[in-house]
Amino acid sequence: MFDSLASGGDLARFAPTASGPGSRAGIGRRGAALFLDLAVGVVAAVGPLVAVDRLVLGGDTADLTDMTTARALAALWVLAFFLLYSPVSVSRWGATPGKRLLGLEVVHAATGARLTYGRAALRHLVNLVTWLVPVLTAANAAAMRLDEHHRGAHDRAAGSKVVLRRG
Numbered sequence: 001m002f003d004s005l006a007s008g009g010d011l012a013r014f015a016p017t018a019s020g021p022g023s024r025a026g027i028g029r030r031g032a033a034l035f036l037d038l039a040v041g042v043v044a045a046v047g048p049l050v051a052v053d054r055l056v057l058g059g060d061t062a063d064l065t066d067m068t069t070a071r072a073l074a075a076l077w078v079l080a081f082f083l084l085y086s087p088v089s090v091s092r093w094g095a096t097p098g099k100r101l102l103g104l105e106v107v108h109a110a111t112g113a114r115l116t117y118g119r120a121a122l123r124h125l126v127n128l129v130t131w132l133v134p135v136l137t138a139a140n141a142a143a144m145r146l147d148e149h150h151r152g153a154h155d156r157a158a159g160s161k162v163v164l165r166r167g
Contacts, residue, residue: 024149025104025162036098041085045078090120105165115160123158130154
């Protein structure tokens, strides 16, 4: 173990990597893409909720059945959006809009091909679980930092990695 450390073998993963299409995506750029996708998600989720509240609650004649139905449909929309946004985007176009805007792409780690919907859905669900449990969020962030390709639990589970589409 110490021989490889002395020769710099294990430290090579922290050295600057090649840039350009196909090279690993940096954590900063991935974080910025996540921020953009969260902004899209908030607008897409909150917009219909506000519209439903304005339409249903705006009039004095709204009855309880209309409100319950409208709110159930709005909640279903939010759930569907958050469960489908990333897997559909990644499997169909190779990236979410935030990743695409920043020149990133999610690919199969072994082949470099686009992920199937099943792999993209698995990646998304594991990512949701890691974000919902704070200790897993911290562990995943540390794992991404230490991994040669900045792969977290979600990328490992799906066999994927995030690479640069353009420099």
